[in-house]
Amino acid sequence: MTNWLTAPILIPLLGGVLQIFMSYAPMQLRRTLALTTTILTLVAAIVLLGLADDGNYRMYAFGNWQPPFGIVLVLDRLAALMLTVTATLAVFCHIYALHKTDTQGPHFHTLFLFQLAGLNIAFLTGDLFNLFVAFEVLLIASYGLLLHGGGTARTVPGLHYVVLNLVGSALFLFSVGMIYSVTGTLNMADLALKVPELNSEDLPLVKIGGMLLLVVFGLKAAVLPLCFWLPRAYASATAPVAALFAVMTKVGIYAILRVYTLIFGDDAGDLANLGMELLFPAGLITLAVGVMGLLGSRTLKTMIAWQVIISVGTMLAAIGLNTPAGISAALFYLINTTWVVGGLFLLVDLVSNQRGSAGDKIVTAPKMRNRSLLGALFLLGAIAAIGLPPLSGFFAKLLILQAASPGVEMALLWSVILIGSFFTLIAYSHAGSIVFWRNSEGHIELDRKMTLPVTASVTALLALSVVIVALAGPISRYTDDTAAQLTNSAGYTKILEMPVLSEGKK
Amino acid sequence: MELVFALVIGTLTSTGIYLLLRARTFPVVVGLTLLSYGVNLFLFSTGRLMSDGQPIIGGAETYSDPLPQALVLTAIVIGFAMTAFLVALALRSHADTDVDHVDGVRQQETTDEQVDRTENNQ
8 A cells, every 4th residue: 555655656656758759749739648647646645634634643664665765755645735735736737738739849848747756755754865866856847847938038047046056956965975974874764763773972063054945945945145146046947847936835834844843843852853943933924025026026037037036935934833833824825825826827927928029027918819718817826825714815814823922923914914915915016017907008919719628627627716716714724734744753763673575475 | 184174174065155256157156066065074974983983883883974975975966967057058148148157248348348349440
């Protein structure tokens, strides 16, 4: 049964490899196979979600090496949740990409599927060095995707993105080395047991290693001093890629949650809650800067890119509360924001296709052909992103606000989030009214009409916000359970005692 | 041996970081390469430095930790691939923008020179 843990990694990996050999196959066949692969990944993720929901940990040991000696995949509620969120987003992005994006370069499907495989390794792995490898797999695919379709506009932001992430990888290796040199293990469960037993001489090294890791994850998640690469890179990528990248910053958030609740959690002795006190202020400042960036954006794509940074800040602030309620609220918000931001990126592409040379700039342009539909979708997305009732963003933010305990923390969190939301509202209504209501004379020759699959994928992704509201009960129960599971690291370390070989196979 | 090793790692890393902060793509690529050399040596040292140690228990009196060597091998492979990609990207950027500045724009004085030249031509 635990062999199923490899499914979300193997399916896109094999599908991607298959695509490499199909360069000259008919486009229709490649598309069908690629989309089938993504849908199968989603099915695998949902199956694992069902498995993980019983609260047990499941482990798959590569080559049947008993952990901590071999590399393991570990499935728990958090991993299953991240898998499902990613795969759902990926299916809709992929449907959108079938329209035109995949013909701009020869290997779009391969890169897309490898990206998915890399993300899934990162969510499932139970080994710190394997996490580094997963980051590299997903990053090199993301480099290819970011530059996909080419053009000068993409080369320069792409160069920044690659160099920054390579520096991040070097830092990751430094911190892994420091932690290994003292503890002698890189298995996360084993680390959780070894870190509390360290003697005082060795503590500083692990502490430095842990803080360096926070910098690396902060770079992936785009936390404030490390977030300025994001808007240019995301705004220059093609729409389905930018939408898929909505989940990339969440990998950083996932890694922070995993490492800092498990290895440096409450039970970590002298290193308990290492760096946690930094997360709260860093999150709030990131949120504030994100709102300023959003207000100052001149194009719709840049706006949505800043929205990504806002959501990172909100999640980090909620995680920084360091309570199960805070983590649960952050996860609820994560589901909402990943799908909505992804949908908005796709929607902006539809809008700019109908505005001729005005593109996604926030200026007046001739009337769009499908103005009412696009306008309604923009309204839906904006409401969900800002966090106005009745859509899911509102409930997510409400949960975060409720998670704060009365005091200075509460005052800071409430004021920053509420004032931030207010300014976000201003920015969205300003942009929306110019783009959708103020039209200049003339008309635009359309080169791309909206087709049903494209419209349907955008609508479905944004409508998921309504689904989240309808299923708010089960989802918040799941995130509550996830938070409870995360804060109790004793459960995770039990995987070390699980027998790898069943009796029959010996 | 430890002192020399530490100095080498320190020199490689600091040189790498200095070069990374340059504005041209070529020094940045070289800087990243040096930085990854520093990282690889650092990872190697996490298994403790020793000579005559075999990575197999029982073959010799002292044995060395084989894991950092495996980690270094992985890091070298990944670092090599990434550097190759970065070189290709830097060349592409140079071809697209005609400059090897990391921001893809000419520095101020060159722009001024160009303006002068165009004015002279007119």
